[in-house]
Amino acid sequence: MLLEIKELTKDFGGLRAVENFSLNIKKNDLIGLIGPNGAGKTTIFNLLTGVYEPTSGYVKLLGEEITAEKPYKITAAGIARTFQNIRLFKDMSVLQNVLVSKHFNVEYGMFGGIFKSKLYQKEEIRIKREAEVLLDRFGLQDKMHLPANSLPYGEQRRLEIVRALATNPALLLLDEPAAGMNPQETAELMELIRGIRKDFKIAILLIEHDMKFVMGLCERLVVLDYGKIIAKGKPEEIRNNKRVIEAYLGEVEE
Amino acid sequence: MEQYIIQVVIFMGINIILAVSLNLINGITGQFSLGHAGFMAVGAYASAILAKNYNLPILLTILIGAILAGMVGVLIGFPVLRLKGDYLAIVTLGFGEIIRVILLNMKITGGAKGLPGIPGGVTLLVSYFFALITVIVILNIMNSTDGRAFMAIREDEIAAEAMGVNITLYKVLAFAIGAFFAGIAGGLYAHFYQFLKPDSFNMYKTVDVLLMVVLGGMGSVTGSILAAIILTIIPELLRGFAEYRMIVYSLTLIILMIARPDGIFGKKEITDIISFKKRGR
Numbered sequence: 001m002l003l004e005i006k007e008l009t010k011d012f013g014g015l016r017a018v019e020n021f022s023l024n025i026k027k028n029d030l031i032g033l034i035g036p037n038g039a040g041k042t043t044i045f046n047l048l049t050g051v052y053e054p055t056s057g058y059v060k061l062l063g064e065e066i067t068a069e070k071p072y073k074i075t076a077a078g079i080a081r082t083f084q085n086i087r088l089f090k091d092m093s094v095l096q097n098v099l100v101s102k103h104f105n106v107e108y109g110m111f112g113g114i115f116k117s118k119l120y121q122k123e124e125i126r127i128k129r130e131a132e133v134l135l136d137r138f139g140l141q142d143k144m145h146l147p148a149n150s151l152p153y154g155e156q157r158r159l160e161i162v163r164a165l166a167t168n169p170a171l172l173l174l175d176e177p178a179a180g181m182n183p184q185e186t187a188e189l190m191e192l193i194r195g196i197r198k199d200f201k202i203a204i205l206l207i208e209h210d211m212k213f214v215m216g217l218c219e220r221l222v223v224l225d226y227g228k229i230i231a232k233g234k235p236e237e238i239r240n241n242k243r244v245i246e247a248y249l250g251e252v253e254e
Numbered sequence: 255m256e257q258y259i260i261q262v263v264i265f266m267g268i269n270i271i272l273a274v275s276l277n278l279i280n281g282i283t284g285q286f287s288l289g290h291a292g293f294m295a296v297g298a299y300a301s302a303i304l305a306k307n308y309n310l311p312i313l314l315t316i317l318i319g320a321i322l323a324g325m326v327g328v329l330i331g332f333p334v335l336r337l338k339g340d341y342l343a344i345v346t347l348g349f350g351e352i353i354r355v356i357l358l359n360m361k362i363t364g365g366a367k368g369l370p371g372i373p374g375g376v377t378l379l380v381s382y383f384f385a386l387i388t389v390i391v392i393l394n395i396m397n398s399t400d401g402r403a404f405m406a407i408r409e410d411e412i413a414a415e416a417m418g419v420n421i422t423l424y425k426v427l428a429f430a431i432g433a434f435f436a437g438i439a440g441g442l443y444a445h446f447y448q449f450l451k452p453d454s455f456n457m458y459k460t461v462d463v464l465l466m467v468v469l470g471g472m473g474s475v476t477g478s479i480l481a482a483i484i485l486t487i488i489p490e491l492l493r494g495f496a497e498y499r500m501i502v503y504s505l506t507l508i509i510l511m512i513a514r515p516d517g518i519f520g521k522k523e524i525t526d527i528i529s530f531k532k533r534g535r
Contacts, residue, residue: 049416075418083416089409091473091521092402099399100406104418106399110427113398114391120398127399167418 001063002027002203003079003171008047008057010040010227017043018227021057025171029203030193032218034211034238036247040227041207042084045173049081050074062170076104080169082160084176084207090149094140094159095131097148101166102127131166137199138162138192154185158192165200172196174206178213186210190217215239223247260378266486267381268442271388273466273478275435278392280464281472281521282401283428284408286343288460289330290436292350295455297323297437299363302372302444312375316384316441320434326353327433331426347457358452368451376446384442388435393475393523395431404428408473469510471517476524481517 003025010018018040025031033041046052048059053068060066066074080101089097106127112120135141138158143151148159157177164172177193178186190213197204208214214221215235223231223238225247231238238244272290279287301319304310310318330349334342357363364370395401403424406414415421444450466485470477488506492499510518 051412051416070420071415072418072420075416081416083413087410087413089406089413092405092409096402096405100402100414100419101417103399103403103406104420108398110395110398110400113400114394116394124398163417 001025002029002061003048004060005048006058006060008044008059009055010043010047010052011055016227018047018054021224021227021229023222023229025203025205027170027203028197028201029205029220030197030218031203031205032214032221033205033207033224034209034214034221035224035230039224039247041224042175043227044224045081045175045207048074048173049079072104075167075169078168078170079173080164080167080171081173082157082164082175082177084179086156086160088148088156088159088163091147093145094135094148094151095128095144097159097163098131098134098166099127101163102130104167134162134166154181154188157181157189161192161196165196169202171203171205174204174208176207176209178208178210186213189213193217262486262490264376264378264381264446266483267378267385268439268446269463269466269482269486270385270479271435271439271442272463273470273482274388274392274475275432275439276463277467277470277473277475277478278395278404278435279428279432281467281474281478282396282408283404283425285334285425285428286339287334287346287429287432288343288457288464289346289350289353290432290463291455291457291459292330292353293323293327293433293436294440294443294459295353295357295452296326296433297440298444298450298455299357299369299440300437301441302369302450303362305373305445306369306371312373312441312445313380316438316445319441319444320437323437323440324430324434327429327431327436328426330433331429334429335422335425347460350455350457350460354452354455357455363450363452366452368449370449372444372448372450374445374448376442381442381446384438388438389475389479392431392435396475400424400427405473465507469507469517471514471519471521473521474517474519474523476522477517477519480519 001024005021005023008018008021021044035041047054050069050071058065058067061077061079066077089100106123108117108119108123135144140159151159178189181189193204218235221233221235221238222229223244230243230247231241276290279285297319300322301315304315304318305312334345337345358365403419406419407421407424411421466481467478470481489503492502495502
């Protein structure tokens with residue numbers, strides 16, 4: 001078991017944003033988390049990555065409890081994420097954006113950097129090479145030295161994924177990766193995500209609104225409404241599930 | 255005349271240290287601090303008292319003063335962790351003023367009467383030795399993984415933490431390093447003027463340094479150095495205008511900021527501009 005989420009609950013004052021959310025994620029799973037606006041999907045991402053502390057329940061990564069750990073520690077433990085609204089380091093170069101993700105496993109300390117020690121030289125070469133390999137793989141190598149905010153929208157989304165992958169995660173969380181994309185870009189993104197899963201051998205949990213996108217991509221879906229899981233299963237099971245249709249389209253008149 | 259020019263140039267070196275170190279906190283890490291005069295004061299008084307009362311060599315006392323200032327930086331860094339932007343500015347300004355008021359009321363500092371008879375010895379060489387060290391250290395930090403961590407915090411705190419940066423540690427580190435070098439500038443200042451009074455470290459001193467950082471470009475070390483040079487020279491050149499001096503000074507600043515709203519260098523370094531031109535051709 002890669003990730004074990006057990007009865008996760010989060011209250012904001014009197015509002016229960018997430019209630020008894022349980023989910024097991026295995027190595028190399030590709031799971032979609034769907035649900036209407038305000039269903040609590042992003043809250044779950046924030047609970048998994050340590051941005052919020054759950055009211056109750058726990059999260060275990062490879063058997064180790066990571067509930068309410070600091071976000072940077074969870075990243076180092078193996079969960080990386082992207083954001084619903086792009087959060088790149090805008091004025092830093094594309095390469096620097098990826099290098100930030102290497103920060104936590106760089107072996108030289110601050111004095112190594114100040115005195116440009118041998119280890120500093122060696123490590124900088126290592127992380128730059130690793131970053132370049134990734135940028136190459138995702139077709140961003142020619143834009144390496146440009147500021148991140150000069151990239152077109154689709155490439156900014158792609159860079160966010162590259163930056164998350166650069167932390168060497170076991171689980172990648174994608175928060176609405178297809179938001180704002182045209183059908184052509186969405187189709188490319190589907191291929192990209194399939195490729196990531198195959199080449200990097202990691203598990204992916206993604207939030208998405210685009211039904212065609214999730215149905216075509218994920219093998220398992222979890223549907224959330226008002227903070228509760230209302231359905232779990234294969235895309236074809238979810239498609240015909242009465243409660244899911246109700247949640248999306250409103251109550252069916254008898 | 256020659257003596258006067260040397261003095262201005264030494265003072266310029268001190269200002270370079272102040273601007274570059276404040277830039278680390280405000281420009282590179284993006285934590286808008288107004289406590290720099292306070293850090294400078296800690297370094298200045300500590301070094302002055304140690305040299306005067308215990309006859310220690312000034313190179314050593316300046317270093318001890320800087321370490322003390324760095325520790326005060328850590329002390330201030332922690333409570334302000336949860337604050338951002340305007341709120342951070344106000345609180346750090348308050349801390350700076352508290353330091354000044356404490357110095358004003360201590361016996362060992364001479365209070366409002368000031369502290370005379372501080373050993374001298376800050377030559378051109380001493381001043382620029384420290385300025386060079388400051389610039390090299392901060393430039394090297396910027397080109398390391400720690401520098402990228404500082405910049406990532408400036409760009410987007412939430413994303414920085416999600417990519418594995420310990421933002422608490424790095425915010426405190428920015429304050430510690432910035433305060434350390436402000437302490438060095440303070441020590442140089444003390445042994446250069448050989449007289450200290452708490453009023454020299456009021457909020458106007460911080461604003462002077464802040465102007466250099468903003469004018470040079472928040473985040474650009476080259477910009478901070480250039481702006482420190484310009485803003486040390488302009489007031490001296492304007493001495494001929496007598497009572498109109500501050501008006502002309504302010505107008506110069508306004509015109510410069512209208513012409514270059516992101517500061518002279520923006521976030522770039524001189525090396526970026528040169529290498530960009532090379533690549534262009």
